[in-house]
Amino acid sequence: MILVMLALATVPFAQASSNDKACFASLDRGSKCEEHGPVIKYYFDLELMTCFPFLMEGCSSGKNVFTSEQECYNRCTLADEFTCGANSKPQGHCTAADDHACKNGTRCVLGPEIGYCCDAKTQDAWIAEITPKCQEGELVEANFWYGKTRYLGRKCEHKFCPEGSECIEGKWRAHCCSRNKEIPIEAS
Template identity: 30%
Template sequence: MIIALRNYLIVFAIIFSPLFANVHKRSPASKCRDKMDRGSPCPNGKKAQLSWFYDIETNVCLSFKYNGCGGNSNRFDSIELCEMNCIPPGFGTCALNKEPFKNSNGQQRVCSGPEVEKCPDDYKCKHLASFGVCCPKKSEELFAKNYEAACSVGKTVKIERRGRKSNLLGKSCEDDFCPAGSNCVQEEIFAHCCD
């Protein structure tokens, strides 16, 4: 019974992983593919505010200071609204849109669950919504280092996100997203704020 179940799971993963992989590769809504646009100052005195945009290069919603007028539709009042509009349920990719490891048949290597293949040395298993795939280790580690950055002096500015604390991140310090009195620190991929 256990062997039959194990064999069934292996066959299921082999047959259906290409189908699930396509689900994970779905593109975000067209409005989410626009470049971030800070807009312009409003003549009526409407104040600038912290907003969020979907960054198609990193597949992450990032903060920026919206000047109050103009801009485009890739702008949201909260990170939750950005994620809800731009990141499809079950979406997942390797960091920085790098290609996952593929076997000699061109299929992604499934690396989670019972009796699945191990990732090559320069790849690591990244757990997506349905299964894990082997993603390039260097890009995954660089992404994690930037996404979870800590300040060398002071505290990293955090935001409340679905009941947990998360770093306040932007694409660049030029996006002027850090709160007044904090310093912006630019890393390789993202920028973060230090109090």
């Protein structure tokens, strides 16, 4: 276990685990064209190590384009990979949520095999952004293969929110709010 912790301590953060060059490419939403209409696709964000939806305009998009969220994660991350909120650098390692190995101002965040001592303020801000509330209307949710979940993107300029909803952008993520009770989104 100690060898695993030492090995993880040397792994730099904010790097994709994949050799797939598409994961390292910047987002290019493409351009409007007559051959193909706009469609929601997913891209891998290297800064946050997360797959996000975006509206692909139709033609000439870049390489960092995946048909589904699952395909994006399968190609760009390891199954047991995790980081502190906002992909911030861990301040140490821990083995239980109440582990006293984490110094003041940090909190133990458990992953599949090991835990990280993560900055508490960053974790709180991160949790607030992945569990957003709408001041007006309802939070737009999507139906994925694994169930219904919050429909979160990276930036409003990526135009991932469905028609009839408003995009609200935070520091790391954006979410969609709708006055309609429910806007059905079938995500792949």
